[in-house]
Amino acid sequence: MGKQSEILQNLIDSFAKLPGIGKKSARRISYYLINSEMKVSEKLADAVIEAKKKLGLCMECHNLTEHKICDICGDDKRDGSSILVVENFSDLYMFEKLNIHKGLYHVIGGLISPLDGIVPSSLNLASLFLRVREKKVRELIIGLNHSVEGDTTALYISEKLKDSGINITRLATGIPIGGEIEFTDEVTLKQAFMERRIF
């Protein structure tokens, strides 16, 4: 076939490296940008650079922020005695949208997974333990995925804090609301049965 422009290939490759974008989508996006006005490309390029330059991590909870302390940690109407531990910004955002957690967060930045080289020291855990010890933390809610890695990380955190005297809780597992028993996986169903509650 006609040799493809290296500039085009470079653009496609740059998009294909982003999470959730395959080669075909990357090509479609590239064509879209080339066909659009220059200002569309400029706006995108500027947004990327500006975000990378101006956004950093909150010194307290490792949430994204333009300042040293994020808006959540800096909000004195929030309950500093309750910390919700999340894996990443996306999960924090999910909880914030629900508007149910009135406390603070701690973004640990991943889950323990030795096979992938992610050990406890790779995560924001030391700062979590320090926060729990130094601030008046009453409850630590572990809002991590219910996967092998999530379970390992939750166990590690609870072991480390078992003498601290704070309440450590974890999100409930079970059949999703609206979910059908017939289509629920066996592990979830078994767990839901064993943890059945008084009606």
Place this chain on the structure above:
Amino acid sequence: MGKQSEILQNLIDSFAKLPGIGKKSARRISYYLINSEMKVSEKLADAVIEAKKKLGLCMECHNLTEHKICDICGDDKRDGSSILVVENFSDLYMFEKLNIHKGLYHVIGGLISPLDGIVPSSLNLASLFLRVREKKVRELIIGLNHSVEGDTTALYISEKLKDSGINITRLATGIPIGGEIEFTDEVTLKQAFMERRIF
């Protein structure tokens, strides 16, 4: 919830405007970039601007090119007497990957759709008709989608060229290879039946 950074929101919005990227993917991509090294963002921003600056359309066939004439039109080993009409770069790329068309292309840039304001003069059709008249074109293969808009455009082209004496062909319709009759839509099945071939 904690007020979201405008810089972050701007980045998410910029990605969400691209084709095939929803709000959730845009957020995921934004977090990925902010979490990656600066050079990842720089590379992406540079690729976007460079492509927009340096890529243009081939004067002959409207394919993407860094030059005045694209590599396909400039390749004298290709058969200039056969032109495959395609809607856009993506379709051209699909055909080129198959390596079955030895002739040239003509990218018309859309399909006639009066309700969307796309009339024949919105497309690269005048240049197509000029090419057919001025060059020794023997066959025009219409490689447009088999949709209402594709059919309208194909009909328009063939009407305009009916006195030119060239062969005008169109891609075959029918049941996809591996497709099951049970799951084929009625229009396709009816068409496949009427255009049945000797076995």
